[in-house]
Structures are given as C-alpha cells and as structure tokens.
Amino acid sequence: MTKTTLTGIVLLLLAGCAVPPRQALIESADEKCRAISERFAGDLAYGDGIGADDSPGIRERVALLKDLHDHTSRMPKPETGQAELNAWLTKLADYTADLRKMSGMMESPQVADIIRAMQAGIAMESAKSLGQAAQRFGFKDCARTENWEHIAS
Incomplete structure (x- = not known):
C-alpha cells in the first residue's frame, strides 16, 4: 500500500467520523442553552416578582443571550434548515431586545408596577415563541425556554 493510498483511506475514515454542520451547531447551541437555563433558574432567577433589584441580573441574562446568538451565528451553516x-x-434577538427593554424599565423610578408586569408578560411570550422556533430547527435544550421567565409565587 502506498503512502498516498494510506492517506486517502485515513481521510475517508476521518470524513466518516465528522459531525455534520447542522448536528454540530445543535449540539454546541444546546450546550450553551443548558448553561443559560441553569443560570436563569439559579443565580439569575427572579424572586417573588420583578423589580429594580433584578436589573443587574436581567443585564446578565441579555449578555448570555447575546453570546448565544453570536456564537451560533458564527458556526458553519447547516446543510439543511437554514430558514428555521x-x-x-430572529426570535432570540427579539427576546433579547424584550429583556433589554425590561431592564431599562426596572431602573426607571417613574415606571409603575403594572407596566413592569406588562413587560414581563411580553418577555414570557417572547421566550415561549423562542422555544417553539428552536424546536422547529431541531434544538433540544434551546427549545426548553418555558422556565426562562418563571417568577416564583
């Protein structure tokens, strides 16, 4: 067997073991979403309501979501499902924008509790929509957004 033949066989074997771009993207984003879900339920969880003291945590949530968006956008394009x-x-960017708005409202002493509650409701709907879009692409952990906006009662 020649060196060229052996090299060709090795390359074919390695190509067969390579993870397709779509699967690599799903695995990588889902890993980040697992970490985000843990933080959102842990140190970044809301208490009995959302108030001014939650603003730093909301800003941290925004930073984590922006990182997820940027990370996923930089990955190789999937062989299928680009529209999804x-x-x-887009839903991730919308949800991040909703949280950014909510953070700004938290810092405003003029904003009434009812307006804060309305913005929190918008963020909840945005998180739900984000999970549905993630599921359509094939994400698992990124589709589990039902508790991202959970408020303890």
Whole structure:
C-alpha cells in the first residue's frame, strides 16, 4: 500500500467520523442553552416578582443571550434548515431586545408596577415563541425556554 493510498483511506475514515454542520451547531447551541437555563433558574432567577433589584441580573441574562446568538451565528451553516435557524435567531434577538427593554424599565423610578408586569408578560411570550422556533430547527435544550421567565409565587 502506498503512502498516498494510506492517506486517502485515513481521510475517508476521518470524513466518516465528522459531525455534520447542522448536528454540530445543535449540539454546541444546546450546550450553551443548558448553561443559560441553569443560570436563569439559579443565580439569575427572579424572586417573588420583578423589580429594580433584578436589573443587574436581567443585564446578565441579555449578555448570555447575546453570546448565544453570536456564537451560533458564527458556526458553519447547516446543510439543511437554514430558514428555521434564521427564524430562531430572529426570535432570540427579539427576546433579547424584550429583556433589554425590561431592564431599562426596572431602573426607571417613574415606571409603575403594572407596566413592569406588562413587560414581563411580553418577555414570557417572547421566550415561549423562542422555544417553539428552536424546536422547529431541531434544538433540544434551546427549545426548553418555558422556565426562562418563571417568577416564583
């Protein structure tokens, strides 16, 4: 067997073991979503309500979500499902924007509790929509957003 033949065989074997771009993207984003879900339920969880003291945590949530968006956008494009991925990335950006708005409202002493509650409701709907879009692409952990906006009662 020649060196060229052996090299070709090794390359074919390695190509057979490579993870397709879509699967690599799903695995990588889902790993980040697992970590985000843990933080959102842990040190970044809301208490009995959302108030001004939650603003730093909301800003941290925004930073984590922006990192997820940027990370996923930089990954190789999937061989299928680009439209679904783009829809999810749009929903992720929308949800991040909703949280950014909510953070700004938390810092405003003029904003009444009812307006804060309304913005929190918008963020809840946005998180739900984000999970549905993630599920359509094939994400698992990124589709589990039902507790991202949970408020303890």
